[in-house]
Amino acid sequence: MEPCPTPVRPEAIVVGGSAGALNALSTLLADLPDEFTVPMVIVLHLPRRKPSVLAEVLSAKAGRPVREPQDKEPVSSSMIYVAPADYHLLIDQGRTFALSVDEPVNFSLPSIDVLFESAADVFGARLVGVLLSGASADGARGLKAIEDAGGTAIVQAPEDAAMSAMPNAAIALCEHACVLSAKEIREHLLRLAGSDRA
Incomplete structure (x- = not known):
């Protein structure tokens, strides 16, 4: 297992997960x-064609607003964003969000890979990617793209995850991923973001 690096302060954190990830989140x-x-952008696999209450649920946990971004909206500091159901969420070169109704990727809409790969293109080494519990391989390729761009790749430890398929797929692809429990991921993110409450 790689020791977790403490690079320069990130400009964005992207988080992906599926089955079992809500507890880790x-x-x-x-x-x-x-x-x-540091802005945080989250893709969680959601039931198709149903209204999502994920933003409200996570806002209550975080003690700050969590919301779905609009197309062309700039990525803003201190914000937590969640991908809306039935749309891929991307980050464009102007550091603005883009929503896409393209076909599912890895059977998922929104897809974690789509967000991670677009964010890696924009933020490069100033990006942290976190992949949590899930039952598919979505997110592994995107986390590898973050690693290849010089960013930090973090995976929830399979033994700490409710569903280990997604973490295991990422560990198999990402040579330098940090493998941590959900509690350790939180502590690491707080340190990276410059908080003294890690």
Whole structure:
């Protein structure tokens, strides 16, 4: 297992997960301190064609607003964004969001790979990618793209995840991924973001 690096302060954090990831997300976001200002963008696999209450659920955990971004909206500091159901969420070169109704990727819409790969193109080494519990391989290729761009790749430890398929797929692809429990991921993100409450 790679030791987790402590690179320059990231400009964005992208997080992906599927089955079982909500518990890990709740740990990551619990009562975030005010000084945690790095924007966080989350893709969680959601039931198709149903309204999502994920933003409201996560907002209650984080103690700050969580919302679905609009097309062409700039990525703003201190914000937590979640991908809307039935859209791929991308980050464009102008550091603005883009919504796409292209075909599912890895049977998923939104797809974690789509977000991770687009964010890697924009933020490069100043990006942190986090892949949590899930039952598919979505996100592994995107996390590899983040690693290849010089960013930091973090995977929830398979033994800590409710569903280990997604973490295992990422570990197999990403040579330098940090493998941590959800609690350790939270502590690491707080350190990277410059908080003293790690």
